[in-house]
Amino acid sequence: MQFLATTKPGAAEFTSQLGGNAARKGNERMFSDLSMYSTPPSENITLEEFERLALARLSVLKEMEAYRLRHSNKTEKEYLDKLNQLKQKHMKGLTASAAAAAAAAGASGAAATSAAREEEVRADNISHYVLRLAYCRTAELRKWFLVQECEMFRLKFGMYSAQEHEDFLSEHAPQYKLVPHAELLSVRDAIVKVMRSNLETREAISRVENFGRDDADAKSKGPRSTADARELEPKFYKVAWTLVPELVSQRRVLLRGGWAYVSREALAPLVVAEFRTGVSRGLSEMARRWRQMFPAEEEQRLQPLVASLTNRSLVADYSGVATRYGDVSAANLPQVAARHFPLCMGHLVSQLAAERHLRHGGRQQLGLFLKGIGLPMEEALVFWRSMFAPRCTGEAFDKQYAYNIRHNYGREGKRTDYTAHKCTTIVGSSGGPGDHHGCPYRRLDESALRAALGRLKCDDRKVEEAVSKARDGHYQLACAAAFEGVHRVPEMDVGISAPLQYYAESRRICAERESAAVQGAAAAATEAAAAAATAATAADAGGDPAAAAAADAGKEQRGVKRAAAGDSTPGAAR
Ligand code: SF4
Structure with missing residues (x-):
């Protein structure tokens, strides 16, 4: 994909055609919700739409990732239902206007549905490519994006019916050729032999064994029964053997005349692998040409927007929390902390109370958070001074620490208005022995974490969930589980992204x-x-x-x- 200079203010232009995932079936134009993304979009869109579509897809990918991590024992069907629900939640509103416009223009119900479908495919394609552009920049970003996209593709492809597989493969992967009925009959017994030698299930073997034997019976029951039987009958695809060397070397497929006969079930991982290769190659290519993607005039406008997508918080903006709950003072801070602070901040407050001191990292992490929740600067000075006493006299405090507090509030030095840290920053800053900043889900060992959550009166089941998520390195999901356990609320869609969000x-x-x-x-x-x-x-x-x-x-x-x-x-x- 090549990103071209736009001639229209506020518009972004992609090269090449949309329509890679539009398939024809008879006279009806069908739009598949699955794509190999081999064809980038080529149209002018506004920057608002560019950003909106990207953020909507990012929300789907992130919430789906969180759901999978929190529910590792769901069925494929349940995962797919969740995916559809998330797409409905985040992307539907963006495409509903097409159907409404078509209906308003007097189009029939079918035409309006088709317009909405086409719009969905368009949104899917654009959002994929915008995120591809945003996530191609580092190996870590590429890896994350590839995993999420492959998982989404695998889920959808795995739940397709035989007919949908046939339509999709004939459009996107013509190298996989459906074995015609008569040909499959001629190789049926040989395939059964291979299946037996591979110890495949009795049910799978008997489906192939009985293939063709029930045709006359189904025909006698009418066309409906014939169609049902067709849907249930085994499907095999012919693939050049060089494309499936692993299956060939493990003797898991029948080989005839240079073709490997691969069952529909065994084909799914191959198609997913092909999808992965295509997207991975596309990401590497984009990374290589990242600079050329943005002509000089776009460097100030589009490039920062794309680059910021990967850092964008998808949860609501919590910068207004200070005005909404601006009742915090030095006097009531301990009570507010006990009720509403996330573990990272509660831990700092209790360490500060115990040691009458915090090192620089802890003071910064807690100080900016307190500013974020609306503690006025004067109250912050009172709070820190009282917490440092009696270890530090008032005079010493004013000399050593007061400047830094005023600096955080933008009253000293460059007068920058510093904001509170997000979880990603805190998780990445753990400090050394004697430091207490960082994320406790990362820093504390399991027994200390259990004890800390117990003190918050977190529900036992959620304590175990949080500990298990922390063990697997999913600290923000662990924090979300703790939040649910402390506040007795239903499951959150995504992890906690900032202490201010928790508060x-x-x-x-x-x-x-x-x-x-x-x-x-x-x-x-x-x-x-x-x-x-x-x-x-x-x-x-x-x-x-x-x-x-x-x-x-x-x-x-x-x-x-x-x-x-x-x-x-x-x-x-x-
Ligand atoms: S996940 Fe974020 S809010 Fe929760 S304890 Fe860690 S840093 Fe604090």
């Missing part, structure tokens, strides 16, 4: 619960008052003293409620 989510959940509790109490009081009023009416009518007492209580309750609501009407709380 903001924790504050939001607690605020919602508190407001629900207040509303629940108010509703209960209303109900009680109404019940008492009903009892009073009944008592007045029947002269029951107990009911009359309940009625008085009801009146009192109503009065209290009105007073609580600020009703100063004389006699309101009588």
Whole structure:
């Protein structure tokens, strides 16, 4: 793919044609949701669409990766369902407009559906190539992208029906030729022999053995039965033997006239491997030509945008957390920390309290986070000074540490407005002995981690999940599991990406619960008052003293409620 200079402001242009994944079937134009991405898109698109499509695909890939890591025991069908659900969530909104536009233009339902399908294929192709461009820059990025894309391809290809495989392969991989019915009959017994020698399952062998024997029977039951039988019958593809040297050397396929007869099931890994090779080659080629992809005039505009895609946080922007929950002061910081801080920050606060000191890395990590949650600079100075005492006198603190705090708030030196670290930075900065910064899911051993999560009153099952994720090096997923265990919330779609995210989510959940509790109490009081009023009416009518007492209580309750609501009407709380 070559990225060309755009002649239109705000538009990006790709070379070559879209349509590599459009397949013909009869007179109907079909759009496959699977592509080998051998043909880059070639059209003008706005920079907004360029970025939107890339971020949508990135969200699908990242959430799918997190789902697989957290649920290693799901079936392929469940993984595919999740993938479709994520595509629906992130990409559907971007392509729904095509169907709406077609419908508004008076197109029939089928035409509108086809327009939406075509738009989906277009979005899929563009988003793949934009991410290919963004992720080609380093070996690590290339590896991540390749793994995610191959996994997505493998899932979709694996769940295709026999007919869909046939359509896809005839369009994208014509080197795999479907063995015609008559030819398969002629080699059936030889294939069975090979299958037996490879100890394949009895069921698979008997499907091939019975191939062709039930034709007359199916025909006699009508066309529907014939179609069903066709779908169930074994499919084999003829491949030049040089393309499958491993299968040949392991004698797992029948060889005839230079062709290897490969079953549909055995073909899937070959097609995935071919997909992998194609994308990997494309990534390397792009990496080699990275500079040429952007003409001089694009260096300032498109290049930084593409480069930033790999660092972009896909979760909401938490920079507003300071104004939303700006009630933090030096006095209430310990309580806020105990309830809402992620382990990395809670750990620093407790080490600071225990040692009355933190080294530079810890002070930076915690200090910028405290600034991020809205602790004013003056309060930060009070907090740090009190935490360093009595080990450090006020005078010594002002000399050694106060400047740095003011600097973090942009009041000294270059007056830069520094922001809080994200998880990727913290995970990568572990320091040495005596340092406490970094991510505890990475730094702490298993027993220390279990103890730390226990202190947060994390649910036992989630503690084990977090420890296991941390053991496998998935620290942000471990943190998400801990968050779920501490706050008793359902599973998050992705891992925690920043301590500020953890904090903001924790504050939001607690605020919602508190407001629900207040509303629940108010509703209960209303109900009680109404019940008492009903009892009073009944008592007045029947002269029951107990009911009359309940009625008085009801009146009192109503009065209290009105007073609580600020009703100063004389006699309101009588
Ligand atoms: S994953 Fe992020 S928020 Fe959680 S403890 Fe590690 S650095 Fe802190």
